[in-house]
Amino acid sequence: MKLSEFFLPLIKEVPSEAKIKSHQLMLRSGMIRQSTSGIYSWLPYGFKILKKIEKIVREEQDRAGAQELLMPTIQSSDIWKESGRYDGYGEEMLRIVDRQKRELLYGPTNEELITQIFRDNVKSYKSLPLMLYHIQWKFRDEIRPRFGVMRCREFLMKDTYSFDATEDDAKNSYKKMFLAYLKTFEKIGLKAIPMEAETGPIGGDLSHEFIILADTGESQIYIDKNVLDIKSEDFNYNKTDLDNLLKKYNQYYSATDDKHKSEIFEKKVSKSNQLVTKGIEVGHIFYFGQKYSNPMRALVNTPDGKNINVYMGSYGIGVSRLVAAVIEAKYNDKYMKWPNSITPFHVAIISLGKENDEIQKKSFEIYDFIKKNGFDVIIDDTNDSPSSKFKNFDLLGIPFQIIVGSKLKANEYEFKEIGADAIILDKSKILSKLKEIYNFDKKI
RNA sequence: CGGGGCAUAGCGCAGCCUGGUAGCGCAUCUGGUUUGGGACCAGAGGGUCGCAAGUUCAAAUCUUGCUGCCCCGACCA
Numbered sequence: 001m002k003l004s005e006f007f008l009p010l011i012k013e014v015p016s017e018a019k020i021k022s023h024q025l026m027l028r029s030g031m032i033r034q035s036t037s038g039i040y041s042w043l044p045y046g047f048k049i050l051k052k053i054e055k056i057v058r059e060e061q062d063r064a065g066a067q068e069l070l071m072p073t074i075q076s077s078d079i080w081k082e083s084g085r086y087d088g089y090g091e092e093m094l095r096i097v098d099r100q101k102r103e104l105l106y107g108p109t110n111e112e113l114i115t116q117i118f119r120d121n122v123k124s125y126k127s128l129p130l131m132l133y134h135i136q137w138k139f140r141d142e143i144r145p146r147f148g149v150m151r152c153r154e155f156l157m158k159d160t161y162s163f164d165a166t167e168d169d170a171k172n173s174y175k176k177m178f179l180a181y182l183k184t185f186e187k188i189g190l191k192a193i194p195m196e197a198e199t200g201p202i203g204g205d206l207s208h209e210f211i212i213l214a215d216t217g218e219s220q221i222y223i224d225k226n227v228l229d230i231k232s233e234d235f236n237y238n239k240t241d242l243d244n245l246l247k248k249y250n251q252y253y254s255a256t257d258d259k260h261k262s263e264i265f266e267k268k269v270s271k272s273n274q275l276v277t278k279g280i281e282v283g284h285i286f287y288f289g290q291k292y293s294n295p296m297r298a299l300v301n302t303p304d305g306k307n308i309n310v311y312m313g314s315y316g317i318g319v320s321r322l323v324a325a326v327i328e329a330k331y332n333d334k335y336m337k338w339p340n341s342i343t344p345f346h347v348a349i350i351s352l353g354k355e356n357d358e359i360q361k362k363s364f365e366i367y368d369f370i371k372k373n374g375f376d377v378i379i380d381d382t383n384d385s386p387s388s389k390f391k392n393f394d395l396l397g398i399p400f401q402i403i404v405g406s407k408l409k410a411n412e413y414e415f416k417e418i419g420a421d422a423i424i425l426d427k428s429k430i431l432s433k434l435k436e437i438y439n440f441d442k443k444i
Numbered sequence: 445c446g447g448g449g450c451a452u453a454g455c456g457c458a459g460c461c462u463g464g465u466a467g468c469g470c471a472u473c474u475g476g477u478u479u480g481g482g483a484c485c486a487g488a489g490g491g492u493c494g495c496a497a498g499u500u501c502a503a504a505u506c507u508u509g510c511u512g513c514c515c516c517g518a519c520c521a
Contacts, residue, residue: 017513
């Protein structure tokens with residue numbers, strides 16, 4: 001991509017309405033623009049990042065055995081009346097009346113719709129276990145939208161639903177998602193801590209929030225530092241591993257503000273292991289058994305010929321919120337650096353030459369070369385002053401830069417990781433360096 | 445929903461108190477110079493002053509109503 005052709009409206013000044021750094025950065029780097037209160041357009045730069053996160057989320061869901069489908073944003077109110085949530089959900093649900101005076105709503109979540117799909121199409125325990133998910137825009141009419149896409153009204157969410165014939169199996173599905181979430185956030189470069197949570201309007205009797213550490217987060221959290229050392233890569237999706245994983249987390253103290261009990265914290269966790277910090281909720285999983293299958297009559301046959309209400313769980317990840325959450329977690333007030341797995345471009349080439357001079361030609365040489373080898377690369381081919389080019393790319397947070405200027409010999413390029421000193425490499429070394437960084441042969 | 449604030453060029457703001465030809469910085473466009481940390485010179489374009497009504501010879505400015513947005517609190521991926 002040539003910067004001169006890329007739709008990337010940058011803002012030099014800090015927009016006055018943005019109070020937190022992720023919101024400021026997302027506006028300044030041309031990722032998003034507000035359409036109306038709590039509703040945003042995603043511009044090309046931001047959309048690229050959103051898509052990359054979505055891709056990682058999808059890959060881990062698939063790996064955990066969930067199947068992707070796509071449900072609509074607009075739902076009929078009928079099924080919500082069946083489940084009893086039409087009145088219960090409250091004003092957060094956006095209700096719409098169409099020209100035939102039918103009551104519709106913009107889905108804030110999809111338990112009812114997926115249950116309807118399930119009951120209409122699955123009759124036997126033999127079809128279970130089943131996990132279905134989609135990645136779709138949701139609308140929740142927040143009382144007070146704020147902080148950009150962190151707490152907005154229309155947001156992109158991945159939601160998975162599990163169906164099982166027994167409570168035991170259902171809890172196993174729950175644990176699968178538990179593990180999938182840890183792996184997902186880790187891949188995005190974030191440390192997520194699962195915490196027991198209130199079940200809220202979704203309901204049920206088992207629930208975890210996944211909170212990533214960020215000192216600007218909204219929730220205060222209290223944890224035993226030991227939880228930070230649990231590595232999801234040590235666990236697989238078999239029953240033994242999954243049971244051990246939850247046991248491991250249950251060993252250590254971790255709680256959000258509202259569940260925190262300081263006496264227990266002090267007693268159970270040694271002083272040196274106590275960590276009180278802030279975090280951002282990026283995922284929430286629920287086991288709720290027959291809460292929806294009962295009123296909505298989602299029945300399956302058991303091996304002994306009886307009908308039972310299917311056991312269910314639901315599992316959400318705030319995909320669009322994650323974009324902001326990554327910034328909150330990774331921006332250190334000096335520079336932003338996108339994690340390698342979700343960076344919108346693998347590398348940026350900053351050409352300090354002017355139109356059609358030798359430096360510019362040399363810049364395009366390396367650009368073509370890297371691009372041909374499969375990397376996503378952006379080149380600054382504008383006539384801006386060098387200082388303004390550097391500032392722009394610092395803002396964009398692309399983790400690696402190749403700087404082409406007059407100080408270099410014929411085959412040499414400067415290679416710079418954001419936040420580190422530049423090193424000088426020749427053309428072929430740059431390619432191998434990039435392949436090494438991005439694990440290219442493994443196709444990550 | 446309660447409390448506070450704002451609305452003037454794409455962005456950030458001044459002008460309003462005390463009514464009288466719509467202004468500044470950045471951005472944009474043209475020409476030229478410049479190029480290793482937000483360059484310089486010269487010129488240009490861009491606004492029914494959020495909407496509606498009222499007062500007045502005259503309203504961005506005063507009055508009333510409406511709408512939108514932001515901030516602080518209770519809820520949430």
